[in-house]
Amino acid sequence: MSRKEQPLIDYINRIVELSEEEEQILLSGIKTRRYLKGQYILQQGDVCSVSAFVLKGCTKTFYLDDQGQEHVIMFSIEDWWTSDLASFITQTPSDFNVQCLENTEVVLFPYETHDKLLEEVPILERFFRKIIERALVASQKRVVRNLSMSARDRYLYFRKQYPLIEQRVPQYLIASYLGITKEFLSKIKSQLIQEQ
Amino acid sequence: MSRKEQPLIDYINRIVELSEEEEQILLSGIKTRRYLKGQYILQQGDVCSVSAFVLKGCTKTFYLDDQGQEHVIMFSIEDWWTSDLASFITQTPSDFNVQCLENTEVVLFPYETHDKLLEEVPILERFFRKIIERALVASQKRVVRNLSMSARDRYLYFRKQYPLIEQRVPQYLIASYLGITKEFLSKIKSQLIQEQ
DNA sequence: CACTCATGTTAATCTAGTTTAACTTCATTT
DNA sequence: AAATGAAGTTAAACTAGATTAACATGAGTG
Structure with missing residues (x-):
């Protein structure tokens, strides 16, 4: 019960029910791995060969555009x-990078064993x-938010929705996630403080 | 072979392979339906009870925000x-409306028979x-485009990607889809013409 | 034919958000 | 203790895109 993969098993069991035996098969098909802060789990241009579940730590998924500008797509923390x-699904080169913002431990689902795993379980x-x-x-709702909400409202939504992430991640990355500059986010925050 | 559901069967067969028998079961679980221009297939607040495949015609999916502003999420044409x-997946009230921009004929997959259908096929x-x-x-790529591309580039992308839709749909709805005003889209188009 | 009504254009003014650049804070290294 | 560097702030000048409003076009329809 104190195996380190337990959070993953719990996560899966909240969605479907695994028997003891199925758990064992699953565990035999996955690996855990640690990354240091700054290391990449995936790099833009590589085919995404693993799907990762975060046991401990924090990652950012981002995209570098033609001008070398970084755009944060999402953050991931425990669970x-x-x-x-x-990229994983279609086994084509990825548009994204996944980099660890902290020392991070993940469970990896390798693509090679994915089909076999689905057959067995x-x-x-x-x-x-x-x-x-x-x-x-989630992605569709984000499209809607980006189309219909101001930067200020998107920030307020983010803060409410992901309070834990806001505390762990530098502000300039949150600005990038929201699609605005760090200077403008700073301005929004000082306006919000002023208003109270 | 000249049954009107044929385009749906072809579409499915491009992704998985159905036997004659499976086709028959499928056909018995679906209905076709015609809508007139202006009619709604789905209204915001209702649970989405059907998944629809367009045989003929054109629809827009849109969202009305708190200020009553319309935001077009997508267009759908044949196939x-x-x-x-x-909403369909989770059987919770929908955020979106689906309205026909032309007289439209669709195949409907009712949610009630969906599970039974999956069991049988x-x-x-x-x-x-x-x-x-x-x-x-598609949705993730759209998030990225909206974060990293200018209105002008999003329009050029749209025009290249969906030339058939551009010809069928009024310009002010395309502006809404792109997340800009109709006036600004008009300006972009006249700039593009000027440049040549 | 004249009259709507829906669609699209143009141009002036305005604003949300960017850019640039100088400055602050604070943790880490030497 | 000084020095470096990463993160955040502030403010001025700028720009992409919004708003407002007047006008143009064109396809029905009475």
Whole structure:
């Protein structure tokens, strides 16, 4: 029960139910790995060969555009998935980088064993469908927010939705996530303080 | 072979392979329906009870914000899916409206028969997973575009990616889809013409 | 034919957010 | 204790895009 993969098992069991035996098969098909702060789990241009579940630590997923500008797509902390699902699913080169913002420990689902795992534990097919569905819902809602909310409102939403992340991640990365400059986020924050 | 649902069967067969028998079961679980221009397939606040495949016509999916402003999320034409997947999947009230921009004929997948259909034709489970995966990839790429591209570049991308839609849909709705005002899109277009 | 009504254009003014650049804070290294 | 460097702040000048409003076009329709 004190195995380090337990948070992953718990996470999966909140969505589908695994038998003891299925848990064992699952555990045999995955690995845990530690990364140091600054290390990359995935680099832009590489095919995403693993889907990762964060046991401890924090990562950022970002994208470098033609001008070399960094755009943060998401952060991941304990109990979150991180990977470029698009690249993982289609096994095509990734648009994204995943880099650790802290020393980070993850469970890795390698793509090679993924199909085999789904065959041996078919209930995982439903599990993966469900997490992809959730990711889709979240992504669609983000499109809507970006289209219909001001920078200030997006920040307030972020702060409310992810209070733990705001405390762990430097402000200039949050600005990037929100699609604004760090200077403007600083201005928004000082306005919010003024107003009270 | 000249049944009107054929485009749907073809679409599915491009992703998974259905036997004759599976096709028959599928056909018995779906309905086709016509809508007139202006009619709604789905209204904001209702639970999305059907997933729709467009046989003929054109729809817009949009969202009304607190100020009553309309934000177009997507257009769908022949051979596209249209529905609020988030609402359909989770059976919670939808954030979106789906309205027909032309007289439109669709195939409807009712949610009630959805589970039964998946049981009887298990290969459809994979089919739905794949189309959700595609939707996720598309949605994530759109987030990136909205964060990293100017309005002008988003328009050029749209024009290149969806030339057929541009011809069928009024310009002010395209502006809304791009997240800009119709006046600004008009300005962008006249600038593009000037430059040549 | 004249009259709507929906769509698109142009131009002036305005504002949310960017850019640039100088300065502050604070933790880490030497 | 000085020095370096990463993170954050402030403020002035600037720009992409919004707003407002007047006008243009064109396809129905009475």
